[in-house]
Amino acid sequence: MSEVSSATPINFLQAKKVKKTWVKKSVLPGFGLSLGLAALYASLIVFIPLAGLVLKSLELSWPELWAVVSNPRAVASYQLTFGASLAAASINLVFGLIVAWVLVRYDFFGKRVVDALVDLPFALPTAVAGIALTALYTTKGWVGQWFWLADIKIAYTWLGVTVALTFIGLPFVVRTVQPVLADLEAEVEEAAASLGASRWQTFRRVLLPALLPSLLTGFALAFARAIGEYGSVVFISGNMPYKTEITPLLIMTKLEQFDYAGAAALGTVMLIFSFVLLLLINLLQHWSHKRTGG
Numbered sequence: 001m002s003e004v005s006s007a008t009p010i011n012f013l014q015a016k017k018v019k020k021t022w023v024k025k026s027v028l029p030g031f032g033l034s035l036g037l038a039a040l041y042a043s044l045i046v047f048i049p050l051a052g053l054v055l056k057s058l059e060l061s062w063p064e065l066w067a068v069v070s071n072p073r074a075v076a077s078y079q080l081t082f083g084a085s086l087a088a089a090s091i092n093l094v095f096g097l098i099v100a101w102v103l104v105r106y107d108f109f110g111k112r113v114v115d116a117l118v119d120l121p122f123a124l125p126t127a128v129a130g131i132a133l134t135a136l137y138t139t140k141g142w143v144g145q146w147f148w149l150a151d152i153k154i155a156y157t158w159l160g161v162t163v164a165l166t167f168i169g170l171p172f173v174v175r176t177v178q179p180v181l182a183d184l185e186a187e188v189e190e191a192a193a194s195l196g197a198s199r200w201q202t203f204r205r206v207l208l209p210a211l212l213p214s215l216l217t218g219f220a221l222a223f224a225r226a227i228g229e230y231g232s233v234v235f236i237s238g239n240m241p242y243k244t245e246i247t248p249l250l251i252m253t254k255l256e257q258f259d260y261a262g263a264a265a266l267g268t269v270m271l272i273f274s275f276v277l278l279l280l281i282n283l284l285q286h287w288s289h290k291r292t293g294g
Contacts, residue, residue, distance in 0.1 A: 050271065053264050053267050053268060053271065054264075054268050054271075056260060056261060056264035057261060057264040057265040057267070057268045059261045059264075060261050060262070060265060065265050068262045068265045068266065069265050069266065069268075069269050072242070073241050073242060073245070073250065074247070074250060074266060074269075076241070076242045076243070076245070077245050077246055077247040077249075077250045078247055078269070078273070080158060080161060080243075080244065080245070080246055080247075081227060081246045081247040081248070081270075082227065082273060082277075083158075084158060084161045084162045084165055084226070084246075085165055085223055085226035085227045086223065087162050087165075088162050088165035088166040088169050088222065088223075088226050089165075089169060089219050089222040089223035089226060090219075091162075091166050092166055092169045092170050092172070092173045092218070092219070092222045093173060093215060093218070093219045093222075095170070096170055096172075096173025096174045096177060096218060096222075097173065097177055097211070097215065099118065099170070099174050100173070100174045100177040100178040100181055101181060103115055103118075103174070103178060104178060104181040104182050105181070105186075118170065118171050118174050118175070119171055119175075120171075121167055121168045121169075121170065121171050122171055125231070126168065126229065126230065126231025126232040127231045127232070127235070129164070129167060129168065129231070129232040130164060130231055130232035130233065130234060130235030130236055131235055133155075133160070133163060133164055133167060133232065133235070133236050134155055134160075134235045134236045137154040137155040137160055137163060137236065138155040138156075139153060139155070141155070155236050155238070156236070156237065156238030156240070156244060157238075157243075157244060158243075158244060160236040160237055160238075160244075161233055161236065161237045161244060161246065163236065164229070164232040164233045164236050164237075165226040165229055165232075165233070167232065168225060168226065168229055168232055169221075169222030169223075169225050169226050170222070172218050172221035172222040172225060173215070173218035173219065173221075173222055174218075175218075176214050176215075176217050176218035176221065177211060177214045177215060177218055179214075180210065180211055180214040181211070184207065184210055184211075188206055189202055189206065189207070192205075192206050213285055216281060216284055216285045217285065219281065220278055220281040220282070220285075223277070223278075223281070224274065224278060227270065227274055228248065228270075229246075229248070230246075230248040230249065230252070233246055233248075233249075234246075234249055237249075247266060247269075247270055248270075250266060251263045251266050251267055251270075254266065
């Protein structure tokens with residue numbers, strides 16, 4: 001006992017000395033410098049431009065500002081933009097999980113090709129994607145003609161907008177969930193099955209709690225990407241005011257009319273809505289991390 005107690009202070013002092021020596025020799029900048037550089041970079045890239053957007057919109061008087069953002073045409077564009085983005089992100093939440101599951105859990109011919117194709121929306125110019133989707137989903141397109149037989153029109157409707165937003169948002173969910181699935185050991189599922197759990201119970205009680213944070217992250221990324229999408233949507237939507245006109249297109253219309261304050265006002269509304277929705281998603285992520293002990 002005496003030997004252990006006498007050696008403990010010496011080991012503590014040695015560890016403290018080693019830690020102090022490591023800190024002195026570290027090539028990384030200190031907290032103050034790191035925080036300053038991070039704040040400067042974030043200010044130049046994010047905060048100052050967003051503040052400029054809000055200040056530009058305040059050049060309008062309050063009645064003028066309200067008239068711009070509450071115009072029936074603008075309200076219709078909000079409904080389409082956020083509604084289609086929410087629908088597309090929800091679709092990707094389900095099918096993105098399925099795609100990630102297949103890529104992680106199964107080996108099949110052409111797996112690497114499929115895995116590479118998932119990233120195609122990242123690399124493909126949005127205008128090219130819009131032209132390709134329009135050609136496919138018109139009433140005479142390879143896919144759209146079969147829906148047209150059932151009297152379902154996709155291109156130049158809100159369905160076409162949702163299809164385009166689903167296309168560009170899929171990689172965000174797949175690439176967010178895929179590494180988490182790869183880290184989950186298949187033995188855990190086998191153990192649950194051996195204990196009598198059904199497939200649904202194994203998914204709901206074993207897999208879903210571990211996947212929920214990454215699923216919410218992928219959903220948030222896909223949703224945020226869809227809200228700001230422009231290039232792929234303008235071709236397949238038809239851009240009809242009050243029907244298929246998205247808010248980014250309405251902003252571009254005002255810019256072409258040199259109505260910069262009006263465009264900034266619409267952009268500010270988009271910014272506020274996006275911030276609130278992403279804040280809610282982050283709160284859900286925090287709740288899921290806390291619930292699962294992550």
